[in-house]
Amino acid sequence: MSALTAPGRFSAVRTARRVAWSANALFWAAFAVLEGVNHGWLAALFAAAFFAAPDLTFLAGLRDARKTEHGRLPPRAVPYYNAAHRAPVPLGLMVIYTFAPVAWPPLFAALCGWMAHISFDRALGYGLRTKDGLQRA
Numbered sequence: 001m002s003a004l005t006a007p008g009r010f011s012a013v014r015t016a017r018r019v020a021w022s023a024n025a026l027f028w029a030a031f032a033v034l035e036g037v038n039h040g041w042l043a044a045l046f047a048a049a050f051f052a053a054p055d056l057t058f059l060a061g062l063r064d065a066r067k068t069e070h071g072r073l074p075p076r077a078v079p080y081y082n083a084a085h086r087a088p089v090p091l092g093l094m095v096i097y098t099f100a101p102v103a104w105p106p107l108f109a110a111l112c113g114w115m116a117h118i119s120f121d122r123a124l125g126y127g128l129r130t131k132d133g134l135q136r137a
Contacts, residue, residue: 050111
């Protein structure tokens, strides 16, 4: 393994990904705020709720949390966590929203908040989990 790809070492690719995810996070957060400003408190509430909601999947493993080592997600919560932290899910729903005969701004604001959450997680180095609850490299 080269010094550029060894875990814990500098990686130009990893850094470029984090910078891209950071820009993405700022874009979606700004878009969520804009939706809240343009469409009122309900849109802002939905954006904030969906920004926080993906991490509520941790509650699925709450019962096993004491038996699980630090930094590892209980395996029972992994499928929920991974499903809520896949970027294609809110992006796909945004595409459907765009072309469907639906015009309810709080829904779009919620999707922006969800995308912002996923993007911030990736920018900070939190990705999907393996079946046993560890962060994927």
